[in-house]
Amino acid sequence: MRVIIVGAGEVGQTIANTLTATHEVVVIERDGELVEELTYDIDALVIQGDGTDLSTLQEAGIQDAEMVIASTDDDEVNIVTCGAAKTTGDVFTIARVKRHSLLLTWQGTEGAFGVDFMASSNLLTAEAIFRLSGFPGAQDVDSFIGGLVRMAEFEVYEDSPIVEQTVSDADRYDSLTFAALFRDDELIIPRGDTRIHSGDRVVVIGSSDSVGEFATDTVRAGNSDIEEVVIVGGTEIGFQTARLFAEHGYRPHVIEQDHDRAREIAEELPNASVWEHDATDMSFLKREHMDEADMVVAALGHDDRNLLVSILAKKLGVDRTISLIENTAYAELFEAVGIDVAISPREETAEEIIRFTRNDRTEKIAMLEHDLAEVLEVEIGPESEIVGLTIADAANEFPDCVVIGAISRGGKFVIPRGDTVFEAGDHVVLFTETSVLDDVTKLV
Numbered sequence: 001m002r003v004i005i006v007g008a009g010e011v012g013q014t015i016a017n018t019l020t021a022t023h024e025v026v027v028i029e030r031d032g033e034l035v036e037e038l039t040y041d042i043d044a045l046v047i048q049g050d051g052t053d054l055s056t057l058q059e060a061g062i063q064d065a066e067m068v069i070a071s072t073d074d075d076e077v078n079i080v081t082c083g084a085a086k087t088t089g090d091v092f093t094i095a096r097v098k099r100h101s102l103l104l105t106w107q108g109t110e111g112a113f114g115v116d117f118m119a120s121s122n123l124l125t126a127e128a129i130f131r132l133s134g135f136p137g138a139q140d141v142d143s144f145i146g147g148l149v150r151m152a153e154f155e156v157y158e159d160s161p162i163v164e165q166t167v168s169d170a171d172r173y174d175s176l177t178f179a180a181l182f183r184d185d186e187l188i189i190p191r192g193d194t195r196i197h198s199g200d201r202v203v204v205i206g207s208s209d210s211v212g213e214f215a216t217d218t219v220r221a222g223n224s225d226i227e228e229v230v231i232v233g234g235t236e237i238g239f240q241t242a243r244l245f246a247e248h249g250y251r252p253h254v255i256e257q258d259h260d261r262a263r264e265i266a267e268e269l270p271n272a273s274v275w276e277h278d279a280t281d282m283s284f285l286k287r288e289h290m291d292e293a294d295m296v297v298a299a300l301g302h303d304d305r306n307l308l309v310s311i312l313a314k315k316l317g318v319d320r321t322i323s324l325i326e327n328t329a330y331a332e333l334f335e336a337v338g339i340d341v342a343i344s345p346r347e348e349t350a351e352e353i354i355r356f357t358r359n360d361r362t363e364k365i366a367m368l369e370h371d372l373a374e375v376l377e378v379e380i381g382p383e384s385e386i387v388g389l390t391i392a393d394a395a396n397e398f399p400d401c402v403v404i405g406a407i408s409r410g411g412k413f414v415i416p417r418g419d420t421v422f423e424a425g426d427h428v429v430l431f432t433e434t435s436v437l438d439d440v441t442k443l444v
Contacts, residue, residue, distance in 0.1 A: 003357060004027075006051030007096075010344075013042070014350040015069060015353055016044050018371055020042060020044050021043075025043075025045070026046075028051045032048050047060055051084075054088070066092060069353055070095045071350075071353070075097040075098055079097070081093075083113060106118045117353075125241075135212060136225065136226070139154065139340070140341075140366070144364055144427075145377060145427050148207070149205065149207065150205070150211040151405070151429070153182075154201065160198070163197065165196055166192060166193050166195055166196070168193065175209075176211065177404070177405045178202065179205050180373060181196065187433060189400065203431065205429055207406075228292060228293045229296075230254075232296065233301070235301055237324060241299060245272075246271040251271055251273060253272070253274075254275070255274075257277060257279070279300075279309050280308055285312060295318070306323045309323075314339070320340055322340060323342050324345065326344070328344045350367075361441075362441065363427065364376070376432065381424065388422065389422055390422075391404050401433040402432045407420065407422075408427040408429075
């Protein structure tokens with residue numbers, strides 16, 4: 001499939017790097033220096049030009065393209081790009097936007113703007129933050145099959161009850177599968193005798209209840225449910241995060257320094273407490289009992305301020321800190337200084353867009369460890385090679401790095417066992433190393 005990506009920022013580059021192995025990719029970028037750099041860095045045709053210009057799209061081969069992904073940092077440019085692409089034929093268009101209002105307009109009018117799918121960076125990031133709140137200690141959480149199945153990644157600490165246990169000993173939950181261990185830069189597919197070490201990052205897939213029990217009972221002693229949430233920064237992501245918490249029965253606290261923005265948030269979110277103050281003022285944080293918060297979300301507009309706020313929260317004794325990062329290269333730095341989770345809006349957006357480039361039976365994906373591995377939800381087709389095979393027999397067809405995490409049949413959770421037989425129409429959630437993804441999707 002020929003895919004044209006307009007905008008070669010972090011989102012565009014992430015998408016391009018993911019697709020070049022299996023698709024013909026063309027990237028359009030205005031910045032000449034970036035074009036020259038990417039020409040040597042990615043296996044794709046990189047063109048300098050304006051994606052809203054029809055002549056540039058024609059130079060990129062729009063007449064032969066099946067998909068156009070508009071991923072610049074400008075909402076309006078992305079929408080106009082999709083509209084221009086639609087004038088050339090029935091190409092599938094995807095627009096990345098930040099403003100939630102544009103997403104609502106698009107959702108309310110079928111085919112609005114000439115956009116077939118719209119991904120809102122701010123809303124996707126807020127949803128990722130909210131999912132994390134339901135699983136103490138999780139570094140990444142995603143839901144599959146309408147919430148029936150959850151995937152979560154946890155770091156194993158020294159005081160965890162499962163340290164130095166084998167996977168067989170740690171596997172005390174009926175509807176939970178140990179899908180993978182990340183140890184430093186190594187990916188380990190766990191077997192029964194695989195021993196879990198402190199510092200390992202464990203990926204589990206299972207029912208929501210089982211993943212929740214694993215989070216609270218097994219991973220780290222002392223973690224508790226999230227009740228008091230403080231969101232620092234009235235940015236659009238901060239606002240959307242507060243809105244989600246408020247809609248689910250919480251009363252989040254929002255700290256915003258700008259008077260007009262603080263007042264606007266207070267008017268729109270009557271179930272939230274809004275404090276107009278500088279969140280880096282330590283005396284203010286102590287006075288307002290920030291140390292009693294179960295989770296602090298740093299959602300300011302700059303990485304350095306998010307880092308500072310998160311460090312101050314940790315110093316006060318907050319157990320759970322989540323920080324936004326614009327530069328994904330900072331993720332390891334944030335976590336190295338004790339920040340629990342660093343979330344990149346650009347990575348969240350890229351993940352949502354990339355699923356449209358998979359085969360027609362891929363319902364959802366979650367990228368792990370900067371796309372070293374993926375968790376997929378796929379529907380088993382009637383012509384699939386694995387229909388009628390047991391999971392044990394199908395293991396001979398799949399690469400070694402594939403783990404079947406969960407199955408839904410007729411809307412009901414099926415615990416995957418060796419003698420479970422795949423049926424057409426099954427929804428399967430599986431873990432796989434990204435390098436063999438193409439081989440895996442061909443089998444289903």
